[in-house]
Amino acid sequence: AQTVTQSQPEMSVQEAETVTLSCTYDTSESDYYLFWYKQPPSRQMILVIRQEAYKQQNATENRFSVNFQKAAKSFSLKISDSQLGDAAMYFCAYRDDKIIFGKGTRLHILP
């Protein structure tokens, strides 16, 4: 069965600095999709970024980028120029039709 592991329950970063959230996963599939979702205090689930496993190029969305290491089954999220609005719970997720979520990393932004 596929699993997703986020080893950092909480992290803090100074506003305008860069932070990296870690995620590892386990699967026997060769083609799959990985996502990072953001959940602010309002509890919505907001898609941040997605990565196709067959693409070697790391996905980027404005200040958000990933470091996808397929052989290592690692999928970290880098947030550059952190803003107060980035404070949220971040979930790494693997899609196997249904989505399998990690336990999340709570990110605090320090002014």
Added chain:
Amino acid sequence: EPEVTQTPSHQVTQMGQEVILRCVPISNHLYFYWYRQILGQKVEFLVSFYNNEISEKSEIFDDQFSVERPDGSNFTLKIRSTKLEDSAMYFCASSEVGALYSNQPQHFGDGTRLSIL
């Protein structure tokens, strides 16, 4: 941008009562999902639904749970006899395609907070 909408935003129910959570998926989407998030825990898959039948369900989705698409627009989750441990945030999601080899994300609703007293 089209959204998945869920009603109510908060539901308070006595233990043992039936509850129905409602979702309106994005109109051209064909695959529907329910997830649950107990406070402080991760989001867990409950059930997926396609072509008017359940595609997959988790061990959480026991006989007390059922899903229905009664009228072609709503997608409902019913809990027949609620228990205290059913208290959670319930998220509905939909996607245009559900095939494994697809990069289309699931779009989530804002969730329904279910509180069982």
